[in-house]
Amino acid sequence: MAQATTGSEATRTVAGRSRAPRKGRTASVLDGQVIHHPSRWTRIKNDAPFLLMCLPTLVFLSIFHYFPMLGNIMAFEDYSPFSAPGFQSFIWSDWVGLENFRILFDDPAFWRSVLNTLVLTGLNLLLYFPVPIILAIALNSINSYWVKSITQSIFYLPHFLSWVVVVTLFTRLFSPVGLVTGFLERRGIDAPHIIGNPDIFPFLVTQQSVWKDAGWGVIIFLAALAAVSHDLHEAAAMDGCGWWGRMWHVTLPAIRPTIVMLLILRLGDALNVGFEQFLLQRPAVGPDAAEVMDTYVYYVGIDGGGFSQAAAAGLLKGVIGLVLVLAANKAAHALGEDGIYRGRPS
């Protein structure tokens, strides 16, 4: 194959991955053959189609990702959109250093939003995380193809509904005129006050997440379970291992890497508890219970016009989030798991 292709191709296939030639060398010897390295310009010319294909995405990311990332400089300014026309306002606003962060740290509402975010992540790990695992183990043990695939269709469906629809459904079930409330009242039972109750709210939103996404979460565990070698089960059974024994010694160890990976992913994502879900319900419950870091940024910045303070909060969240993801990934490697990404993407 290598002989049939052009010189530059041969370099790639024989010398392996993408290594550019060492500086100053135009040729090297491999297996007794002299291989000519193409110049950088030749490589760019040869690879032009690939580079062109990446161009739309790179342009998009420059405008909507990397340029706004630079715009975070406003977190250190007293940003005013009127200080200069268009993007120049990023440059001409007054520099205030860490003042915005000081204001942020003095704002009890900010700390409230941090606390709410962490409490919700904790609740999510306790009440949401185990559900897909249990559902997947149960679903995996169903023999009938049809029962299995219909159940899967039902389980996956809510994932594709919008948060507006999901919140509407929960409201119509549990509000004072809702279906469940009406059902209980007709039987003389006092229905608990659920919608708009700040004390119950964290549990309500966690249950909404379970309803919407736990079924979808089953997919990845089902795939892990399908990969378990049946010989293991048979060998264990042969050695006198009962059903619970095999669950503990065969099934659970088989999905352990997946569990660890998702757990770490979730911990790295601890500051993201979902945005739309809270934005929709904050008016009904009030900010004390429903303010999370993302809604704080929205209400302070867009709603209240405190652009710089909100940008500071957003930047802080982004940086801590990045550190958390990297730390979680390190932890995964330390535990001998693959983690979210490997050292270098292949």
Add this chain to the structure above:
Amino acid sequence: MSTTVLAGDATARRRKLTGKAPWQHDEPWSVRIGKWLILGLFALVIIIPLWMVVATSLASTKAVGEAGGMVLWTSDTSLNAYKTILSSSRIPRALGISLVATVLGTILSSAMTILCAYGLSRPSTIGHKFILWTVLFTYLFGPGLIPVYLVVRNIGIYNTIWALFVPNLFAAFNLIVLRSFFMGLPTELTDSARLDGASEWGILRKVILPLSKAPIAVISLFYGVGFWNNFFNAMLYLDDSNNYPLQMVLRDYVLNGSNMLNKASGSEVIVHNAPQTSIQMAVVVVAMVPVMLVYPFVQKHFVQGVIIGAVKG
């Protein structure tokens, strides 16, 4: 991979003989009942609220009145709620805006992702590593809401339909899924096409795309559902509530209870004698149905997409 397939075959054969998979030997009764209970309950918990919405949207004024709100069963169905929302000017307009944003957004974002995934599918390309990290870093670190908002305000798409989907055109997750798939395709295919003198664009169009219908369907669905379900862009970037997409109308009219139908841009609403609750639920149904129609066709390919994305990410 091949060992899994073989094991699967053996299990399938054994199952045909015994009706049981190996992990089910001496399954206790408690487990046998418990697993059906768990699955059944979870399925019911999903279905009942959806059923409630459809039933209420079809219920007559009398049925809704007797039930005091939401209904699960009505013997007395009527389509008046649907007639009402379709004869209002608000819902058809919002539906149209949502459809245009979803279709345009899905086409553009899928095209961008396909191109970029193929462009990044060959590690020997010059600058490959740099471009890949540039793209993947967006997965780890977001620029934050406020700077993006200010960019959108300043580049002339504020208050236009473009604001509904352009800021969300790219998701690194989908790129990872598609790129992993492309890289898993046998290189002999592309190599021989290259020998035959095909250009890279020709290879992508004639060799890669026909082989990648399944993962492309999955990422298009992910993108499409995202655009269809999005209400936040409208809340951020649209001033005029007459231009709201369906999810935003749903939020205002159903969740927050504002009376949308009657103030619909001045035109008269033909009253079809449907209760308010039914009309609201009919809007919910209209917002759910397009997604429910599309996703079963793509469902069998989900596993591939989600697993690749999660493992290779």
